[in-house]
Amino acid sequence: MHARAAAEVNELAEALRAGSVRALARGLTWIEAGGPRAEALAEQLYPHGGRAHVVGITGSPGSGKSTLVRALVRAVRARDAIVGVIAVDPTSPFTGGAILGDRIRMNDLTLDPGVFIRSMATRGALGGLSRATADAVDLMDAAGRNPIFVETVGVGQDEVDIMHLAQTVVVVSVPGLGDDVQAIKAGILEIADIHVVNKADREGADRTIGELRAMLTLLPQKDDARLPPVLPCVAAREEGIEPLREAIAAHRALLEATGALATRRRHTAQTRVLQIAHGLLAEAMAGADGAAAEPVLDRVARREMSPYAAARALLSHVKGEGLAR
């Protein structure tokens, strides 16, 4: 990196740490774009993170997560916290276009400088979204945002990745969704620190709450050694939000008291290191080195070389790159 670029990174990092909203916005744009400038910024700010309470909020499509996050942000703002929100959107692997629903729905909060909201969109790279989201969390953390809410849309691997970023994971359900949805829920049941049954004024809410509580007793004990609470909410009417805010704060205190916080931080570190290493590999293959990789990929596609042999060749190629920088 040239001296001028390095100075630009330093300047932005300083302004961001001093609380400049404009610097934070610019830094997040860098992070989304990726590349060496983003990496330098993330690397410089990394030592200044680790203070914020990172709260992951996830659940089935249609569960009203965005409304819930909005209500939670208002509850936290009422106590003068400076809040960060990262909305992770599913997006096309080809166009990179994000879905704007959440940005629009969040609008009424964007007039408050104490709330910083950012939508993240994957650029299709494997692990790219989680990696960029992790850096975005660090930037908000270094900028003094606390708590930081990370909301994902979708189910599956996303939930697992969030778990590794967040200290407290809130899983949102609603009464009366179909069998398949409940089946997927079973897969993410274990990553929840707090369960919310949203739209709890709907028919069947008591049954959903009861089923969740019953299922939770069947899971292996968690590192924080307790059963996650199951809290009813009607986010659209702001009902049940204050008990949820309290439960989230209490969970963080519990993690600190039991030492589980350190364990979770190590898990986060492990996930991030792997994601970054993977990103370096993907960049090597798709970027400037793409031309070198192509004949190898053609041989794999023609079944003349196994993907295992090609992967080892790639690793040996990238190592020099990574160390040379």
Added chain:
Amino acid sequence: MHARAAAEVNELAEALRAGSVRALARGLTWIEAGGPRAEALAEQLYPHGGRAHVVGITGSPGSGKSTLVRALVRAVRARDAIVGVIAVDPTSPFTGGAILGDRIRMNDLTLDPGVFIRSMATRGALGGLSRATADAVDLMDAAGRNPIFVETVGVGQDEVDIMHLAQTVVVVSVPGLGDDVQAIKAGILEIADIHVVNKADREGADRTIGELRAMLTLLPQKDDARLPPVLPCVAAREEGIEPLREAIAAHRALLEATGALATRRRHTAQTRVLQIAHGLLAEAMAGADGAAAEPVLDRVARREMSPYAAARALLSHVKGEGLAR
């Protein structure tokens, strides 16, 4: 690998290629368990794959994918094809326990030796599920299964990964799901080669079909240079299945005629090489080398070292491993 282990791999590979169902089942169990034995088997069988038509079937929770796959398998079996089915289940990152719903629902087909059904479960490793699924597809392919259906539950990154494994991607919708679901659909619209609106006897089916067709005209043109068809089905009553079977076969023929098949094979190769390289990194960190990685991760967790620096250290460590084998 010892001579005896290598002989065992050879023997299994031979029996599997000769069509032994027992050998295929055993090979898939190896693949799910992972490790050097699985890698040796996958590597040995890789040159013998590439013949089967791999069909990915994906869509929202509750869309009736499993019922659809079951009906499709029956339609294909009626024409004497030897079929493979891989059901990819969401699963817990902690227990590794799969959800058994699909296995149970598939039961009526398991008495037919011409249908081989396998559920895959992630072991929580990043990229582990896609990687194991890719190897499972290769094993079924080398065993002469054709077509091979890969069904995923869930939405998001899973769909993108399937796209890279399958030559034909079928996305299943149902009438009358909520806004959020449709928003997620927008993210996977572009990976569909064929759209199915299942449960098409429900109210609103015509509107859903019309909306899908309207959205498809807005997308960038695909490599096969056509608009994906939108087909109504009632899988539970086996209605619309034969037109779907024909559309799937026609798509494969189109890919061959346009040369898009070679492009997709190269994409598959790229994804697989990256996944395997990533897997080697993850194994190095979690496996025998885990003890060496731990102090580094502790430093990252304590914010004394950045995850970027740790990732570069990891890459430089693994390279030697990979080459030494």
